[in-house]
Amino acid sequence: xxxxxxxxxxxPEACGERIxxxxxxxxxxxEDLAEKAQVSIDTIKRMESGRFGKVDSLLSVVAVYQxxxxxxxxxxxxxx
Numbered sequence: 001x002x003x004x005x006x007x008x009x010x011x012p013e014a015c016g017e018r019i020x021x022x023x024x025x026x027x028x029x030x031e032d033l034a035e036k037a038q039v040s041i042d043t044i045k046r047m048e049s050g051r052f053g054k055v056d057s058l059l060s061v062v063a064v065y066q067x068x069x070x071x072x073x074x075x076x077x078x079x080x
Contacts, residue, residue: 013050018072020048022065036064 023033034041037060052058062069063072068074
């Protein structure tokens with residue numbers, strides 16, 4: 001059963017906010033995350049402001065923090 005996700009949680013800016021929250025909770029700077037995810041610092045800055053380019057970059061951040069893509073994108077774990 002799929003859990004309903006609010007429109008507010010779907011906003012690109014909300015995803016960027018969640019990325020920033022995870023980064024800060026891990027005591028990483030934007031530079032640290034860029035290095036760990038092997039992307040540019042500009043990519044991290046864009047992501048945190050809610051602008052996304054390549055899916056590969058987002059997946060790199062997911063891998064660094066072993067985060068759920070569902071959580072980053074929608075704010076909740078979505079059961080399938």
